[in-house]
Amino acid sequence: MARRKPRIGVTGAGKKWSPSWWTTRLALWLCGAEIERISVNHRPSGLPLHGIVIGGGSDISPEHYGGTLEGKVKHDPDRDELEIRWIKKALRDDIPILGICRGAQLINVVHGGNLYDDIRKLRKRTYNRPGLLPTKQVFVRKDADLGKVVKKRKLRVNSLHHQAVHDVGENLRIVAHDLDEIPQAIESTGHHPIIGVQWHPEYLFYIPSELRLFRWLVKQGRELLERSD
Numbered sequence: 719m720a721r722r723k724p725r726i727g728v729t730g731a732g733k734k735w736s737p738s739w740w741t742t743r744l745a746l747w748l749c750g751a752e753i754e755r756i757s758v759n760h761r762p763s764g765l766p767l768h769g770i771v772i773g774g775g776s777d778i779s780p781e782h783y784g785g786t787l788e789g790k791v792k793h794d795p796d797r798d799e800l801e802i803r804w805i806k807k808a809l810r811d812d813i814p815i816l817g818i819c820r821g822a823q824l825i826n827v828v829h830g831g832n833l834y835d836d837i838r839k840l841r842k843r844t845y846n847r848p849g850l851l852p853t854k855q856v857f858v859r860k861d862a863d864l865g866k867v868v869k870k871r872k873l874r875v876n877s878l879h880h881q882a883v884h885d886v887g888e889n890l891r892i893v894a895h896d897l898d899e900i901p902q903a904i905e906s907t908g909h910h911p912i913i914g915v916q917w918h919p920e921y922l923f924y925i926p927s928e929l930r931l932f933r934w935l936v937k938q939g940r941e942l943l944e945r946s947d
Contacts, residue, residue, distance in 0.1 A: 722947075724939030725765060726751045729801050729821070730773035731794070732759030738773055738920055742818075742932075745923035746771075749936040756804065758796045766946070769814045769939030772801055772821030774918055777881060782824075783832040802828055814911035814938035816931060819879050822904055822914025829887025834900070837882050843897035848878045850921045856902045862893035863905050864913055867934045868927040875902075875917035875928075882916055911938040 728742050743753045751769070756762055776792040782802070801821070805828045808815050817825040823833050834840070844854055852874035858865040865871055873894075883901040886892050890912070894903035906912035913931065922928040 722943060723750055723752045724768035724936055724943045725754060726769040726771065726935065726939055727754045727756045727762070727767045727804070728771045728773060729756045729797075729804060731775045731797070732757035738775070738818075738918065741920040741923060742771055742773065745920055745929060745932040746936065748923070748929065749933045751932075751936045751939065756800075758800055767808075767813055768942045768946075769816070769935045770804060770808050771935065772805060772815060772817045772824060772914075773920075774819030774821060774878065776820065778820060778824055778827060778833065780835065783827045785833060785835045798824070809910065812910060812942070814935055814942065815913075816935045817904075817912070817914030818920065819916055819918055820881075822916055823881060823883060825912060825914045826883045826887045826890060826904060829890050831883060831887030831890065832885050834882045834884045836880050837898075837900055838880055840900060841898055844877075844900075850876050850878070850918070852876055852922055852925065854896060854917070856894050856896055856917070858894045858903070862903075864893050864903050864915075867913065868930050870927050873927060875915075875919075876921060877916075878918055879916055883914075911935075 746753050776794045779793045854877045856873040856875050858871050889908050890904045891907050892901040893905050902916040904914040919928040919931045
């Protein structure tokens with residue numbers, strides 16, 4: 719009898735062409751998961767999920783964290799609402815969560831934390847040019863579960879963000895920083911499997927340490943699946 723695969727939901731933008739969706743799907747498939755796309759334009763199937771990726775994308779509306787973000791920014795209130803619901807459901811049902819960029823920020827917001835509205839003015843040692851290649855250094859705390867997952871204390875990652883976690887939410891902790899001491903990863907301090915990273919590992923899945931993030935989620939999902947059988 720074939721072993722059942724954990725089903726992982728992936729949230730993100732509802733656009734038909736979404737590179738992050740396709741690369742996330744590929745990474746999860748390589749790790750042995752079934753994948754379901756969830757967005758304002760992709761209704762959930764109703765089948766049980768054993769893990770969820772809260773994907774990257776547009777800025778989180780500032781009313782969710784008491785921010786003052788102004789100017790030319792892209793908000794998506796419908797997506798905010800949808801992903802907040804899914805994070806709360808995952809917390810309620812003990813579903814493992816991987817947050818990517820915006821996703822990590824939103825996990826922090828749901829836990830009562832807040833964000834830097836714009837980190838660009840804080841940059842001193844890391845330049846702000848966005849890019850998909852692993853050009854930025856990230857340093858993982860020695861005692862972090864994240865380090866055990868990626869099997870490294872120092873990472874080279876990409877950077878597409880101008881917001882970041884500021885004050886960390888309840889039951890979370892900051893476990894990685896960049897050269898400017900801006901938070902780059904969070905994880906749960908309790909039993910719930912949660913990792914949030916500020917970079918985009920779906921575009922770096924060809925690097926073993928980055929693929930391990932997806933392998934971690936699939937492993938957690940498989941354990942949940944086996945417990946529910």
